[in-house]
Amino acid sequence: MRLRNLLARHWFAYAMVLPVVAVLALLVVLPLLQGLFFGFTDINDTNIANPVLDREASYEFVGLANYLNVLSGDPAYGSFWATLVRTVIWTGACVFCHYAIGLALAVLLNRQLRFRGLYRVLLILPWAVPVFISAFAWRYLFNAEYGLINWALEAVGLPAQVWLGQSDLALVSVIIVNVWLGVPFMMVALLGGLQSIPADLHEAAEIDGASPWQRFVHVTLPGLRSVSSSVVLLGVIWTFNMFPVIYLITENNPHTRILVTYAFERFFSGATRDYAIASTYGVLILSVLLVFATIYRRVMSRQGEVL
Numbered sequence: 001m002r003l004r005n006l007l008a009r010h011w012f013a014y015a016m017v018l019p020v021v022a023v024l025a026l027l028v029v030l031p032l033l034q035g036l037f038f039g040f041t042d043i044n045d046t047n048i049a050n051p052v053l054d055r056e057a058s059y060e061f062v063g064l065a066n067y068l069n070v071l072s073g074d075p076a077y078g079s080f081w082a083t084l085v086r087t088v089i090w091t092g093a094c095v096f097c098h099y100a101i102g103l104a105l106a107v108l109l110n111r112q113l114r115f116r117g118l119y120r121v122l123l124i125l126p127w128a129v130p131v132f133i134s135a136f137a138w139r140y141l142f143n144a145e146y147g148l149i150n151w152a153l154e155a156v157g158l159p160a161q162v163w164l165g166q167s168d169l170a171l172v173s174v175i176i177v178n179v180w181l182g183v184p185f186m187m188v189a190l191l192g193g194l195q196s197i198p199a200d201l202h203e204a205a206e207i208d209g210a211s212p213w214q215r216f217v218h219v220t221l222p223g224l225r226s227v228s229s230s231v232v233l234l235g236v237i238w239t240f241n242m243f244p245v246i247y248l249i250t251e252n253n254p255h256t257r258i259l260v261t262y263a264f265e266r267f268f269s270g271a272t273r274d275y276a277i278a279s280t281y282g283v284l285i286l287s288v289l290l291v292f293a294t295i296y297r298r299v300m301s302r303q304g305e306v307l
Contacts (some may be wrong), residue, residue, distance in 0.1 A: 102186030
């Protein structure tokens with residue numbers, strides 16, 4: 001009876017939500033359940049069903065074997081822990097730079113500046129340009145033979161570098177590109193947060209004799225806490241799963257390999273496409289992010305923030 005009353009009272013809202021729920025179930029929930037199931041099998045492109053070849057599925061259930069093999073850190077399964085550390089370094093460096101640079105630009109644009117509107121448009125451009133165009137442009141800039149970055153280094157007397165080679169410089173290069181792409185979003189979000197802080201608070205602090213740095217620490221940062229907590233969480237999730245920048249610029253370079261790119265490699269490349277290990281990585285990536293989001297929300301809740 002209660003369910004019937006709810007449906008009778010809110011039938012229009014449920015009717016509007018139903019198409020979205022159906023699409024999410026088809027595009028998100030169903031593949032997620034399928035990937036979860038594949039992680040407990042030995043499925044690959046040699047034992048999966050193939051109607052074209054008139055081949056029936058012959059993969060078998062292997063239980064937790066895939067997870068044990070991956071978590072053992074065996075290089076044959078992608079050196080999970082080393083790749084996880086590289087993923088954390090990649091994510092931490094990018095999100096820190098996103099927030100720091102975005103906050104600095106937001107504070108600057110929140111002031112009365114000449115041509116402020118033009119500056120805002122120019123700073124948002126990296127966010128507006130499609131990722132693959134930006135990736136190919138930066139790949140050209142980092143080219144060891146004719147890239148503009150090496151040309152600039154040689155022009156000031158510094159040695160040229162192999163930015164995208166088999167070294168840790170490749171990881172530094174993709175971090176630079178991702179920071180360039182991600183700062184505009186962080187800047188816009190934080191700029192909105194700055195404009196929501198009442199001007200009376202800054203005026204009161206200034207009357208009390210607070211220096212600009214004290215007003216920033218004790219007024220601006222606390223006023224941005226709710227916005228900051230949200231954009232940092234989103235930034236971590238997006239960057240942790242940032243596939244296009246790394247793959248389009250460095251492809252299968254082991255020095256830039258993170259969890260999501262290795263899952264792609266196992267699923268789409270190699271002599272045998274290993275769908276089981278790729279699915280196992282997908283489930284582990286989801287698990288890591290869920291654990292992080294849960295801990296992060298609890299920490300924010302203790303500080304009085306609601307996400």
